[in-house]
Amino acid sequence: MKAGRILGVLPLAAALVVIAVTAALGNWQLNRAHEKEARAARLQALAAQPPVALSTVPLSHDVTDRRVRVTGRFDTVRTVLLDNRPHGAGGRSGDSRAGFLVVTPLVIGPTQDAAGARRAVLILRGWLPRDAQDRTRIAPFPTPEGEVTIEGTALAAVPRVYGLGQAASAEAGSKIRQNLEIADYAAETGLALQPLVVAQRSDTGDGLARDWAPADAGADRHYGYAFQWFGLAALTVVLVAVLGWRARRRAASSVARNKA
Template structure:
């Protein structure tokens, strides 16, 4: 005979785990759809030639939108984004001020340079000598880092090592209007440095796999609850 043995603590614990695991599973499925859309947008943008910045709606522009810029790199303002890794080597990503002929100003991510033996070691940063150039790149909307609490101030001793690139802060510090997003320079362009940028760190398939794991864990919790609640007794 199967009898019902209700245990409030086991039931509550099982219910909380069940809800959490199911929510995490659907969250992973949502992330999967986001990654699919992100990859599709990247393929779409790669097929486009690019637009001049004055024709871009800054309030609606998408990450990955290609741009064509004409102007000069400013060798006086170079920021080194810390803790970057390229092919197992620790270093910096070089972000440099660029003055476009449209009168707009940009922060251009040129790519990676390795760090010296110490943080005070001199770095080999190829300068652009303020020459007029035509370059191509794409807009990069960096995700916000919730662990960065400190607002960095410029010390105007360039190149300066920074932990993050905040366009609003840079604009105020430099007293210069800046395009609201970083532009990543294409790897075949003048001034480009090595890079290992990826559209997404995790494939849609991995998100689907994680979702399946969460759903299986939810099923395991439900089966365990059934086992402890409905028991077979003799007679």
């Protein structure tokens, strides 16, 4: 009798664990969706503000997600191509071809810092398709010569992907890389880089795609996942209720037959 009670309690305990876990996962997905929508609203408010002008003076405040404007000359020799970046990852273009993100330092004027390094900022210029047969065969893309003014959005870091186990130090000096860290690249090149990356939005005639993912990209997907998790929790509750009701009916029928 006691063993039977234990066996009856175990399925109920397992069901309660399932309900708790799926409800928690549903709440987590809802929070992720709300975070992306809140960031999109913040960016919309920041877009109404005038752009921040970047210069050779180190930034004294955080300008992440702000519109920025900077004038300088592209250091084309130090251009880096970030591999394994699908186009349309944000859902705008529907084009999921593999390609590169093109990153080029923009040297800001002739002024040097106290250590003699030239002041510069990394420009995330856009997306370039990759050759399907030979990833090292890079399609030509023009880079403006002379002084150019770039407008875009300030990012705290270069967008990352999973590095496939390769350390950043192993990629130093390579034109094609998986990821790029601002501090590491500054040490590698000797440039005094501003602590941000500019996702370029102005057109410089280079033919690169710049349909960056919107800030709320993926919010609908998170809502969908939340619905699935909450649905599973609700289904488990219904199953527990139905099975409990059937168990009580069987117990009542057994008692009635014994009395008879």
